[in-house]
Each structure stands twice: as structure tokens, then as C-alpha cells.
Amino acid sequence: MKINIERINRTLATVENSWLGAGRHHALKELENLLDRQHELEKGTEGIEDVFLREYIYEQLDTIAAVRRSLANDVRWDIESNKNTPGMQ
Numbered sequence: 001m002k003i004n005i006e007r008i009n010r011t012l013a014t015v016e017n018s019w020l021g022a023g024r025h026h027a028l029k030e031l032e033n034l035l036d037r038q039h040e041l042e043k044g045t046e047g048i049e050d051v052f053l054r055e056y057i058y059e060q061l062d063t064i065a066a067v068r069r070s071l072a073n074d075v076r077w078d079i080e081s082n083k084n085t086p087g088m089q
Contacts, residue, residue: 001048004041005060008034012064016071024079031072038064 011034019027038061045061048054 001041001044001057004037005057005064008037008041008064012067012071016067019071019075020078024075024082027075028072028079031068031075034064034068038068 011030015027015030015034041057042061045054045057048057
């Protein structure tokens with residue numbers, strides 16, 4: 001679980017640091033993939049009996065979800081604003 005959370009965090013950081021220079025649609029696809037991986041971790045976490053460990057994982061996933069949502073909103077906003085700007089299509 002810890003390795004998967006670290007991988008998601010690294011991928012999220014990479015997308016966050018590179019989406020302005022990379023394709024916005026590619027960044028959105030990466031964020032969708034992260035959402036799928038996050039859901040897989042959530043499903044796996046449901047079976048953990050240790051309450052403290054389960055809560056820790058859920059806290060990490062909540063943090064990841066908040067950053068992912070914020071970043072996805074920024075990318076979507078940028079895509080939409082470029083569609084509405086003459087000469088930027």
C-alpha cells in the first residue's frame with residue numbers, strides 16, 4: 001500500500017510540475033489514471049483490520065484526491081479558456 005501511495009504521489013507531482021509544458025489532454029488522461037489507481041487502493045484498504053493503519057491510508061488518499069481534483073480543475077479551466085481565446089485553438 002505504501003509503495004502504491006508513493007507512486008501516486010510521484011505521478012501527481014510530475015503531472016503538477018509538467019502540465020503547462022505538456023499536452024493538457026494528456027495531463028487529464030494521467031489524472032484519470034490516477035483516479036482509477038486511487039479507487040483500487042480504496043478497495044484494498046477496506047479489508048485492512050488495523051483501524052489506525054486504515055485511517056492513515058484513507059487520510060493519504062484524501063490528500064491525494066484533493067490535490068488531484070484541484071489540478072484537474074486547473075487543467076480543465078486552461079483547456080476551456082484556450083478554446084475561448086481567438087488564435088489559441
